[in-house]
Amino acid sequence: MFENRIEKLRERMKENCLDGVLLVGDPNRNYMSGFTGDESFAVIGLDRAIFITDSRFTEQAKSQVKDFEIRQYNGKIEEFLSDVVEELEIKTLGFEEDILTFDKYCLYAKNLSCKLVPMEGMVEQIRIIKDSDEVAAIKKAASIADEAFMKILQFVKPGMTEREVGVELEYWLKKFGASGLSFPSIVASGERSSLPHGQATDKVIRMGDFLTLDFGCVYNDYCSDMTRTIVMGNATEKMTEVYNIVLKAQEAALKSFKPGVTGSEVDKVGRDIIKENGYGNYFGHGLGHGVGREIHENPRVSPMGNTVLRAGMVVTDEPGIYLPNEFGVRIEDLVVITENGCEVLSKSPKDMIFI
Ligand SMILES: [Mn+2]
Numbered sequence: 075m076f077e078n079r080i081e082k083l084r085e086r087m088k089e090n091c092l093d094g095v096l097l098v099g100d101p102n103r104n105y106m107s108g109f110t111g112d113e114s115f116a117v118i119g120l121d122r123a124i125f126i127t128d129s130r131f132t133e134q135a136k137s138q139v140k141d142f143e144i145r146q147y148n149g150k151i152e153e154f155l156s157d158v159v160e161e162l163e164i165k166t167l168g169f170e171e172d173i174l175t176f177d178k179y180c181l182y183a184k185n186l187s188c189k190l191v192p193m194e195g196m197v198e199q200i201r202i203i204k205d206s207d208e209v210a211a212i213k214k215a216a217s218i219a220d221e222a223f224m225k226i227l228q229f230v231k232p233g234m235t236e237r238e239v240g241v242e243l244e245y246w247l248k249k250f251g252a253s254g255l256s257f258p259s260i261v262a263s264g265e266r267s268s269l270p271h272g273q274a275t276d277k278v279i280r281m282g283d284f285l286t287l288d289f290g291c292v293y294n295d296y297c298s299d300m301t302r303t304i305v306m307g308n309a310t311e312k313m314t315e316v317y318n319i320v321l322k323a324q325e326a327a328l329k330s331f332k333p334g335v336t337g338s339e340v341d342k343v344g345r346d347i348i349k350e351n352g353y354g355n356y357f358g359h360g361l362g363h364g365v366g367r368e369i370h371e372n373p374r375v376s377p378m379g380n381t382v383l384r385a386g387m388v389v390t391d392e393p394g395i396y397l398p399n400e401f402g403v404r405i406e407d408l409v410v411i412t413e414n415g416c417e418v419l420s421k422s423p424k425d426m427i428f429i
Contacts (some may be wrong), residue, residue, distance in 0.1 A: 075108075107138070236266070384411065
């Protein structure tokens, strides 16, 4: 599997006149190598690949990283890298310009004999299509989130704080097998539900509040992401109206996912429904985003999303309406694009849930 990924990368390296790349970011380096640790370096040349780590990770790298020569460094990494670059006869080395810090860039530019060239998302473009193992990990992460959500429906009561609900949610995510969270959970109630990214606070959840839960977990290094908005007690007519518009937009967008359409076309399907119903000014973010090793990756499903969707891409569908100082609603599913449309990985109910 990793050999296959390395071969795909080498094809792109050749097209871009690179005879080596340096991967330091966890998502790209670990995707290419199978490593699950951090703070290590993958140098991939056109016919050899060298994995550089320190004594904390050498044993782990030897068991996980099969398609690389493993080297342990002590002392100055720039000198060690310089030797590896010369050993592999690399003249033009690609680097992750969005990850390598400026001070490290300067250090390597000074010490390495090769030219340093930005990779412009070369590995991310390969990562955009998920293979069956990756989809299986994301599916598992999504099903853990569904299970934890069911626990929260039994747990949450008016009078609890958002923080209490957040902690309980995280407990169940881990209990059901997650290694961690995809991002700090959003637990936003009442007027705070109009904050699209309102993290849990000490605010008490009251009768009549909407409660938005946006959360995800990590399983085998892959993320899930879902949002549900539930009602504490009873909803007003306006709450019900807004909820149903968001749900209609979310379901229409779900039906429009298929290979060949762009992210912006799907975004428009959901956005138009919200606009037609008079709430266009209250939906400010993109309809969705790619999910994988990172919680936000390509393709973007937004007005700017010009990537053509293809089978194997994993994206979210999450329209929302946010009325400042009143309330907000967002409903989000995680989907994988298939040959004919999409498969929805989030299974939690979407009809209005009353606690
Ligand atoms: Mn999301």
